[in-house]
Amino acid sequence: MSRRCVITVGDLGEFGVVARIARRLPQGESVLLGPGDDAAVVKAPDGRVVVTTDLLIEGRHFRRDWSSAYDVGRKAAAQNLSDIAAMGAIPTTLVVGLGMPADVPVEWVDGLADGFRDECALVGASVAGGDIAGSELVVIGVTALGDLAGHAPVTRSGARPGHVVAYAGRLGYAAAGLALLGAGIVPADGPLLEAVEAHRRPRPPYGQGPEAARLGATAMLDVSDGLLQDLGHVAEASGVGISLDPAAFPVGEPVAAAAKELGTDPLDWILTGGEDHALAAIYPPEVRLPPHWTVVGRVSDGANVKVSGRATGPGGWDHFRA
Template structure:
């Protein structure tokens, strides 16, 4: 959907609520599982499994993203990715998205076009679609997305099934987004690889269903930081988790960026959020599925330690802290 230059110069207040909805939905191809898409009071999606996995995230300008650091299309992709990674963390596959957008009346239609363009790109990459939502006026641009998923006959993998003796493993990148945030915070725009990782995460979507099929006992997406999110697994399962640094991959590029900024790259890997990696526990006798690598073990007791000792400093992001 390519708006012309005259449309690009308009604001959302000029095109109105329904004109804006038409812009971001018309001409988009829905996946086969969307039985009734945008345009009615509600959408209708097929649910072959008979169960629906659902999750919601809210992203607020200047809290979760900045348009001087990220292009609107990148923000759109990120907004979808943080939701779809939660679907993958349950062992499910995405089916559809409901998008709520609140924005100031003087927001340009070009900005909204690009936001939704990024959302559609990320959704269609995993076979999902934007099936409905709402747009309203507000003083700060806010994106609220509800993602839906299908378990394909598998049981959901929750945070509560880890057992002492299980292997702790991760899939996806760790620390890259935190490194990119540190670079941007210092006023730089490179290295492109780490800055790009902060702007648009690359969740290992397929690794979630693979883990479920491979016997994962618990799983979580790494949105707030590895130690913080493993802490949720430990608490829900009533176990301890020991992360072993000799098993952690600290990429050379992160070491280089850390050296340049006077920062500890290992800290980014342990506590950095927004890479939307997946962390899971597996029975010790099970072979790890493709894309998964061991980083520690589940123990009796409680809490998360690093090499057997409590980690000093914040373990990840917390709102209102």
């Protein structure tokens, strides 16, 4: 098996800013050959490479008036690193494509690069290279690579009746923050600010992905579209039903505070809010879970995801409440 992986990194000579960006980005031990050639060469220690890609489009995935360049960089890196962790792998390397209007100040790109740098530092990942082109909106395409370190990838299809459903990380925080911003509330401090910060910068529990693989998780994904919807993918891929106990979910202080402020049920955000990138995993019942995993449900025969024994349809939680 090859232990190197060659990636096309585009035309790095195209913009004067590229060298400036490259200097700000981490090129750690996963990168054997970084920016400056037609392609980079990175390590593939396991012999297999986990790869994922994600696209962020201004106005659709972020707003430049709601998030700083630094926050957008953190978030763009985080959602890709989290997808690698959700396979039970260790994120090693990113490659970044950036489209941007000519009037975006170069300092904005500096901030973006710094966000990538700091998020990658949390897991020791590197940025091996990238490409920049002019476009009408800011568009950020990120490809992430990861190392399975000898473990089998944890897919969505291994859940079996009798297994337990657990999650690590935060649920409902980013949705609470987005709701506050949408209501025109820009808090200066306290738990409401913490919710807004969670929207700007998710905090995925990266280490718990490889940990779940070691513990014997039978299915896993990161919660990017809402727990009900994402667990629906596990139920479908595994051919099982999933029952959640709403009383099992702790309500974080920022989520509770935002719910009080906006007169909302915090469980709405916890069950349907995306973008926190918590990890949801399925475990055989005999696995002893470390305390940062919270058991919230069970796998059963049947299909779909139920809350308190009642079906949640395509309309998810709203459907259930109606």
